Amino acid sequence: MSTTVTVPPPATSKLELRTAYGPVFRDVLNTPPRECTAEEIPIIDLAPISSPKFEDRKALAAEFRAAAVNTGFFYIKNHGIDEKTIADAKKQLLAFFRQPLDQKMKISQARSKFFNGYKAPRSTNISPGESIDVKESIGWRYDPKYDPEKKDLAAIPEEVKPWIRGEDFIWEGTSHLPGFKEEVLRYWAACLTLARKLVKIFALSLDLTEDYFDSRTTYPGADGVFNYYPVSTEEDVANNAVGLGSHTDLQLFTLLWQDMTGGLQVLNREGQWIKATPVEGTIVVNIGDFMMRLCNDIYKSTVHRVYNRSTVERVSMPFFFGLNFNCVEGVVPSCTSAENPAKYEPISCGDWCQLRFELEQRETRKKNAPKAQAPSAVIVAA
Numbered sequence: 001m002s003t004t005v006t007v008p009p010p011a012t013s014k015l016e017l018r019t020a021y022g023p024v025f026r027d028v029l030n031t032p033p034r035e036c037t038a039e040e041i042p043i044i045d046l047a048p049i050s051s052p053k054f055e056d057r058k059a060l061a062a063e064f065r066a067a068a069v070n071t072g073f074f075y076i077k078n079h080g081i082d083e084k085t086i087a088d089a090k091k092q093l094l095a096f097f098r099q100p101l102d103q104k105m106k107i108s109q110a111r112s113k114f115f116n117g118y119k120a121p122r123s124t125n126i127s128p129g130e131s132i133d134v135k136e137s138i139g140w141r142y143d144p145k146y147d148p149e150k151k152d153l154a155a156i157p158e159e160v161k162p163w164i165r166g167e168d169f170i171w172e173g174t175s176h177l178p179g180f181k182e183e184v185l186r187y188w189a190a191c192l193t194l195a196r197k198l199v200k201i202f203a204l205s206l207d208l209t210e211d212y213f214d215s216r217t218t219y220p221g222a223d224g225v226f227n228y229y230p231v232s233t234e235e236d237v238a239n240n241a242v243g244l245g246s247h248t249d250l251q252l253f254t255l256l257w258q259d260m261t262g263g264l265q266v267l268n269r270e271g272q273w274i275k276a277t278p279v280e281g282t283i284v285v286n287i288g289d290f291m292m293r294l295c296n297d298i299y300k301s302t303v304h305r306v307y308n309r310s311t312v313e314r315v316s317m318p319f320f321f322g323l324n325f326n327c328v329e330g331v332v333p334s335c336t337s338a339e340n341p342a343k344y345e346p347i348s349c350g351d352w353c354q355l356r357f358e359l360e361q362r363e364t365r366k367k368n369a370p371k372a373q374a375p376s377a378v379i380v381a382a
């Protein structure tokens with residue numbers, strides 16, 4: 001008599017992540033993504049941010065801290081970026097992506113010295129164990145010319161100059177789209193203003209003085225990106241193709257405006273994928289790697305990814321905020337003690353970002369290489 005032994009499917013899989021220090025592996029539960037709870041990704045009301053009472057701002061900081069040590073993701077409401085600024089930016093986003101590919105390729109990232117510009121659909125692979133990223137995107141980086149703090153361009157410190165990463169070809173190559181530069185930069189400037197307010201609350205949340213990061217964010221990392229996720233093809237579904245593969249963000253924190261389509265997933269502390277379902281009127285905030293190292297891993301830079309499996313396109317407008325690129329920072333004093341010494345050496349935020357961008361570009365090239373070489377490998381008989 002033969003007995004059948006049923007082997008239960010494995011409960012977890014290994015997820016490989018790219019970091020500036022090399023690959024890191026995470027155990028991920030194989031259970032399907034589920035809705036998040038209000039504890040996992042809370043909605044935080046930003047109204048107290050402008051309160052004259054220190055206790056109100058400190059209470060808000062305590063909410064930031066609770067979310068940052070838990071899932072590392074939260075929604076903010078009453079964030080102060082007006083609806084029209086967002087709607088205009090989204091309109092420009094769609095105007096840009098709806099152009100023919102050759103028009104978009106005129107501002108290809110291949111032209112950039114500093115990772116500015118357009119990345120075509122299926123041209124990146126952020127997560128080595130997952131598919132090529134289906135999305136297309138356009139990115140532009142901090143430029144003091146457009147800083148809402150109105151910088152005196154003649155007075156930019158020498159040590160800052162090599163780190164200015166803005167490039168004008170983005171705006172020149174989109175000048176045929178009416179209002180593009182103005183409306184995109186209006187949204188970007190609003191994000192920058194908001195981020196400079198939030199960083200004060202983050203400072204309080206880490207038991208630092210409220211102005212701790214102010215002088216460190218005068219010429220900050222402030223990278224704007226527009227992402228466009230098309231409707232999945234049958235083949236994408238069959239291949240489990242990701243819109244944007246699993247990754248962590250790089251800098252202090254990200255302000256992520258997403259449309260109402262849904263598709264953003266976040267890896268919680270238990271290794272369960274949860275859905276960061278869009279909430280009207282909110283912006284998602286998530287902790288980045290530089291913040292995590294700066295606070296000795298107390299705050300979590302959380303893995304996330306995007307699948308657009310809806311019947312409509314999906315768009316998002318993240319804004320990545322960090323310290324001045326020339327600013328060298330290790331673990332902040334309030335996050336170390338005799339029992340908990342600093343785990344990380346100081347590094348400049350600029351070097352930190354450069355390491356990761358270069359790594360991603362190199363790895364994507366490797367992954368795309370066999371495909372790219374295939375046509376020329378076909379020898380046609382004369």
Ligand SMILES: O=C(O)CCC(=O)C(=O)O
Nearest residue numbers: 225227258264306316318
């Ligand atoms: O599109 C989204 O919701 C997420 C985008 C994202 O994670 C990124 O661009 O880093």
Ligand SMILES: [Fe+2]
Nearest residue numbers: 247248249304
């Ligand atoms: Fe991200």
